[in-house]
Amino acid sequence: RVLRIGLIPGDGIGREVIPAGRRILEALPSSLGLKFEFTDLQAGFETFEKTGAALPDKTVEILKNECNGALFGAVSSPSKVVKGYSSPIVALRKKLDLYANVRPVKTVLTAAKPIDMVIVRENTEDLYVKEERTLDDPAYGGKYAEAIKRISARASSRIATMAGEIALRRQSLRANGVSSIHKAPLVTITHKSNVLSQTDGLFRSTAREALAAPRFSGTVNVEEQIVDSMVYKLFRQPEAYDVIVAPNLYGDILSDGAAALVGSLGLVPSANVGEGFAIGEPCHGSAPDIMGQNIANPIATLRSTALMLEFLGAEEAAARIYAAVDGNLEEGRLLSPDLGGKATTEEVVQDILRRL
Amino acid sequence: RVLRIGLIPGDGIGREVIPAGRRILEALPSSLGLKFEFTDLQAGFETFEKTGAALPDKTVEILKNECNGALFGAVSSPSKVVKGYSSPIVALRKKLDLYANVRPVKTVLTAAKPIDMVIVRENTEDLYVKEERTLDDPAYGGKYAEAIKRISARASSRIATMAGEIALRRQSLRANGVSSIHKAPLVTITHKSNVLSQTDGLFRSTAREALAAPRFSGTVNVEEQIVDSMVYKLFRQPEAYDVIVAPNLYGDILSDGAAALVGSLGLVPSANVGEGFAIGEPCHGSAPDIMGQNIANPIATLRSTALMLEFLGAEEAAARIYAAVDGNLEEGRLLSPDLGGKATTEEVVQDILRRL
Ligand SMILES: CC(C)[C@H](C(=O)O)[C@@H](O)C(=O)O
Ligand SMILES: CC(C)[C@H](C(=O)O)[C@@H](O)C(=O)O
Numbered sequence: 001r002v003l004r005i006g007l008i009p010g011d012g013i014g015r016e017v018i019p020a021g022r023r024i025l026e027a028l029p030s031s032l033g034l035k036f037e038f039t040d041l042q043a044g045f046e047t048f049e050k051t052g053a054a055l056p057d058k059t060v061e062i063l064k065n066e067c068n069g070a071l072f073g074a075v076s077s078p079s080k081v082v083k084g085y086s087s088p089i090v091a092l093r094k095k096l097d098l099y100a101n102v103r104p105v106k107t108v109l110t111a112a113k114p115i116d117m118v119i120v121r122e123n124t125e126d127l128y129v130k131e132e133r134t135l136d137d138p139a140y141g142g143k144y145a146e147a148i149k150r151i152s153a154r155a156s157s158r159i160a161t162m163a164g165e166i167a168l169r170r171q172s173l174r175a176n177g178v179s180s181i182h183k184a185p186l187v188t189i190t191h192k193s194n195v196l197s198q199t200d201g202l203f204r205s206t207a208r209e210a211l212a213a214p215r216f217s218g219t220v221n222v223e224e225q226i227v228d229s230m231v232y233k234l235f236r237q238p239e240a241y242d243v244i245v246a247p248n249l250y251g252d253i254l255s256d257g258a259a260a261l262v263g264s265l266g267l268v269p270s271a272n273v274g275e276g277f278a279i280g281e282p283c284h285g286s287a288p289d290i291m292g293q294n295i296a297n298p299i300a301t302l303r304s305t306a307l308m309l310e311f312l313g314a315e316e317a318a319a320r321i322y323a324a325v326d327g328n329l330e331e332g333r334l335l336s337p338d339l340g341g342k343a344t345t346e347e348v349v350q351d352i353l354r355r356l
Numbered sequence: 357r358v359l360r361i362g363l364i365p366g367d368g369i370g371r372e373v374i375p376a377g378r379r380i381l382e383a384l385p386s387s388l389g390l391k392f393e394f395t396d397l398q399a400g401f402e403t404f405e406k407t408g409a410a411l412p413d414k415t416v417e418i419l420k421n422e423c424n425g426a427l428f429g430a431v432s433s434p435s436k437v438v439k440g441y442s443s444p445i446v447a448l449r450k451k452l453d454l455y456a457n458v459r460p461v462k463t464v465l466t467a468a469k470p471i472d473m474v475i476v477r478e479n480t481e482d483l484y485v486k487e488e489r490t491l492d493d494p495a496y497g498g499k500y501a502e503a504i505k506r507i508s509a510r511a512s513s514r515i516a517t518m519a520g521e522i523a524l525r526r527q528s529l530r531a532n533g534v535s536s537i538h539k540a541p542l543v544t545i546t547h548k549s550n551v552l553s554q555t556d557g558l559f560r561s562t563a564r565e566a567l568a569a570p571r572f573s574g575t576v577n578v579e580e581q582i583v584d585s586m587v588y589k590l591f592r593q594p595e596a597y598d599v600i601v602a603p604n605l606y607g608d609i610l611s612d613g614a615a616a617l618v619g620s621l622g623l624v625p626s627a628n629v630g631e632g633f634a635i636g637e638p639c640h641g642s643a644p645d646i647m648g649q650n651i652a653n654p655i656a657t658l659r660s661t662a663l664m665l666e667f668l669g670a671e672e673a674a675a676r677i678y679a680a681v682d683g684n685l686e687e688g689r690l691l692s693p694d695l696g697g698k699a700t701t702e703e704v705v706q707d708i709l710r711r712l
Contacts, residue, residue: 130551146505152496153500198503228608
């Protein structure tokens with residue numbers, strides 16, 4: 001089986017970590033029956049400055065027509081509003097209908113405080129529809145702006161279904177001997193329907209309905225948390241959570257919060273997932289403060305590469321990569337500076353490749 | 357000076373903690389020159405069930421016409437959408453134009469990880485305008501709902517100005533010998549303008565402008581954090597923050613997150629502040645799971661009472677209450693169960709009254 005992977009390094013440390021994703025794919029043993037081909041693609045703030053488009057049409061076309069998946073690094077957010085610029089990853093998620101953003105957050109099993117959760121974030125709507133306008137009205141004291149938060153039953157239902165499927169898959173991995181702190185599958189629906197009774201109310205009721213489907217009911221436990229209290233609980237009892245499903249913006253916030261629990265954003269992967277297509281994307285940003293120093297943690301990208309493979313149906317290859325990364329972390333000898341170590345990006349990559 | 361205080365216990369443990377607020381006001385030494393009068397007022401889910409209104413007009417009228425301030429306990433959020441019910445505290449904030457929600461989060465100084473920050477949350481707009489509608493369109497797969505997020509320059513400017521004033525006041529308390537981990541005043545503006553360039557962009561630029569005013573510039577340092585990264589940093593480097601200013605919803609989420617850092621929501625106070633009026637409100641909810649057991653932590657309410665006094669200009673009385681609460685926590689002998697202790701609500705209140 002040949003998989004063509006688009007490589008979109010983007011800005012900043014994106015260019016230092018995406019090559020690691022390519023290398024680990026190339027290093028997978030041929031016994032797995034996978035062959036990879038790569039296409040370099042452009043997107044990001046620098047692309048915008050050069051070409052006037054943060055996400056060139058050509059990038060989208062090639063991803064749609066030629067690729068099976070992709071790896072996306074990070075993009076710089078300009079420090080002021082730049083006319084015509086808007087985030088290419090947000091656009092990409094919508095243009096390829098990558099409706100789920102899946103973010104597993106997990107400590108290695110030797111950790112003092114074991115955490116093993118996945119945040120399943122709706123990836124196409126909510127305030128990310130970016131329908132905004134700026135107005136002027138004395139009733140509001142002059143200038144004001146409005147944005148639309150849009151929640152559809154369709155998107156809420158399919159993201160909740162994805163969360164349920166992931167809860168079942170995690171359970172079957174546990175049954176196969178992969179250890180975990182969880183006993184039974186649990187999906188926690190996060191919302192703020194005590195204030196937003198219609199939008200978040202729709203998310204909540206649709207998610208409940210989707211998770212009451214026969215394939216989940218009786219197996220997957222379902223509970224709810226209001227988003228503010230979810231953040232509180234996330235920090236007080238992180239071990240209690242298995243799969244958390246949330247609308248786009250809450251998912252964005254919760255996944256950064258969860259990343260803080262495991263010590264570094266440099267560890268946390270994500271995949272943007274649609275029908276038969278997935279983009280692996282480390283959760284960290286372009287980190288201009290450390291770029292060019294060969295100290296960026298490649299683990300978020302390596303895990304994102306594995307996560308992409310999982311959603312492309314190459315689960316065995318994914319498991320190999322996860323195990324190699326866990327090996328590096330458990331040994332704790334070659335760690336990048338964000339984890340308190342002294343290893344360079346290159347040293348971490350080599351250590352993990354060696355364990356593959 | 358006579359201050360008339362409205363008492364709105366609301367639901368659940370609100371009824372167990374609000375009386376503690378009254379008692380501490382009555383116990384303040386007469387040498388402070390303050391006299392208090394109280395009016396019992398109705399609001400909450402039970403009030404809704406009895407009268408059909410969660411926030412009776414009479415409550416609002418009496419607060420407006422007869423009171424100098426108020427204490428608000430907590431309200432139950434119904435576990436499903438109840439027709440006609442909507443949160444009375446959200447309505448109260450808007451009806452009395454209590455434009456700032458001020459939430460100090462601080463460890464006692466003996467703590468291993470010292471934290472001393474205030475979250476200053478805009479309290480009248482953002483998604484809390486609650487302008488929602490439910491629609492149906494095949495383009496969105498059928499049923500969907502929309503909510504308006506509204507950000508005005510006026511509200512953003514006044515909340516940023518409040519944040520600047522609080523930063524200056526904190527600095528002057530430090531100059532007067534009140535110890536703190538902070539050296540120089542800092543305001544951190546939180547937003548998501550990389551996605552919401554118009555709404556959060558307006559919050560960001562207006563806040564920057566307000567904090568560039570002569571009374572702040574050169575004294576108050578100003579920085580920014582995107583909300584997701586703010587949650588991450590809040591947990592990784594909480595000691596770095598002094599005053600955080602945020603739109604309504606981010607402020608809601610951040611303050612629960614910050615509460616988790618100090619061990620319990622039962623410690624964290626808030627004040628809803630307008631021109632010459634303040635409502636003290638513990639950050640915790642109505643906690644139906646522990647109501648009626650006399651184990652609710654009264655400290656959030658006692659600190660909220662002090663915070664209300666501060667904003668009514670009774671700073672010395674406020675300082676007395678803070679010191680009595682800190683004394684109880686530093687000694688650590690009579691703590692409620694949320695802090696790992698065994699003391700009842702009544703025992704904690706008595707210990708703190710004794711220290712006044
Ligand atoms: C860069 C930004 C637009 C993006 C988001 O908000 O989705 C990022 O925070 C993420 O989580 O991938
Ligand atoms: C109860 C709820 C409406 C309220 C809010 O969202 O403001 C609460 O979470 C708070 O922080 O006071």
